[in-house]
Amino acid sequence: MKFKRFRDRRIDEKTREKYRETFLNKSDFIWPVFLVDGKNIKQEIKSMPDVFHFSSDIFIREVEQLVKSGLKSILLFGIPENKGIEQAFSENGIVQKAIPKIKKEFPELEIITDVCLCSFTENGHCHIGDNDKTCKLLAKIAVSHAKAGTDIVAPSDMMDGRVYYIKEALTKMKSPSPPLRKGDCHPQIMSYAAKFASNYYGPFRDAADCAPKSGDRKSYQMDYANVNEAMEEIAADIDEGADSVIIKPALAYLDIISKARAMFSCPIVAYNVSGEYKMLKTAVKNGDAKEEIIYESLLGIKRAGADRIISYFTPEILNVME
Numbered sequence: 034m035k036f037k038r039f040r041d042r043r044i045d046e047k048t049r050e051k052y053r054e055t056f057l058n059k060s061d062f063i064w065p066v067f068l069v070d071g072k073n074i075k076q077e078i079k080s081m082p083d084v085f086h087f088s089s090d091i092f093i094r095e096v097e098q099l100v101k102s103g104l105k106s107i108l109l110f111g112i113p114e115n116k117g118i119e120q121a122f123s124e125n126g127i128v129q130k131a132i133p134k135i136k137k138e139f140p141e142l143e144i145i146t147d148v149c150l151c152s153f154t155e156n157g158h159c160h161i162g163d164n165d166k167t168c169k170l171l172a173k174i175a176v177s178h179a180k181a182g183t184d185i186v187a188p189s190d191m192m193d194g195r196v197y198y199i200k201e202a203l204t205k206m207k208s209p210s211p212p213l214r215k216g217d218c219h220p221q222i223m224s225y226a227a228k229f230a231s232n233y234y235g236p237f238r239d240a241a242d243c244a245p246k247s248g249d250r251k252s253y254q255m256d257y258a259n260v261n262e263a264m265e266e267i268a269a270d271i272d273e274g275a276d277s278v279i280i281k282p283a284l285a286y287l288d289i290i291s292k293a294r295a296m297f298s299c300p301i302v303a304y305n306v307s308g309e310y311k312m313l314k315t316a317v318k319n320g321d322a323k324e325e326i327i328y329e330s331l332l333g334i335k336r337a338g339a340d341r342i343i344s345y346f347t348p349e350i351l352n353v354m355e
């Protein structure tokens with residue numbers, strides 16, 4: 034025999050299954066959720082079909098079915114009606130008020146909270162001008178989420194040293210009694226370690242009302258040409274105390290995910306961002322691609338080495354995997 038007959042492995046679905054190397058699990062998925070103040074609100078975000086702004090009462094009602102379908106984890110963004118950075122760390126902030134309500138209804142649902150300033154600053158930037166002063170504010174936000182009972186804080190700002198400041202602040206926190214979380218009462222840190230200044234974030238900025246009023250984020254988010262620097266950023270965050278790291282975006286950055294997987298042993302999380310979501314969603318809607326393209330793309334992120342995937346496709350993918 035001069036050649037190998039690979040096609041024998043692909044003869045039918047049963048056989049293909051036996052040779053399949055990568056699988057998506059329901060527990061791989063983290064659902065990003067946009068919370069707003071008020072009651073009875075479920076409003077579709079214009080730039081993101083099937084993604085909504087929820088008030089917490091409606092969110093709790095809506096998430097029940099998804100939890101039954103196997104949803105394990107959510108990533109919360111609070112979108113205030115009026116700007117003002119003190120709302121970012123107020124105990125009456127949207128996220129701070131929502132966490133205990135969600136925990137009460139769904140104690141097993143993991144809550145991850147976004148830690149940033151861009152939804153709260155007038156100019157839509159993730160900082161207040163000074164790097165280290167911003168870090169102190171971010172630590173304050175993280176502590177306020179911790180007090181509300183979040184499981185994981187996820188700083189997304191890309192300031193230097195913010196994981197260090199957040200870890201310090203969380204460690205110094207007094208343990209509440211009774212503890213808000215099982216075991217260690219300090220939330221873990223899932224840092225956006227390699228977040229690139231990407232053109233794929235457009236629809237999100239609409240959703241989170243955080244488009245910069247002037248300039249761009251290229252002075253703090255990473256240059257999308259850089260692989261080695263991404264590894265340096267990840268190493269620094271782990272060194273400062275991050276328990277897991279996020280690479281964002283995902284689909285145009287599979288090489289970053291793959292390299293990080295080879296270099297680091299901590300969990301690697303990929304953020305399948307709004308622009309990626311919109312492109313695939315539109316392609317399916319227009320009939321340019323079969324719905325399976327969504328599954329294929331998400332599987333590609335996992336195959337590249339991601340342990341978990343933050344995706345707006347989470348609700349529909351949970352239903353497909355039923």
Ligand SMILES: [Zn+2]
Nearest residue numbers: 149150151159
């Ligand atoms: Zn931000």
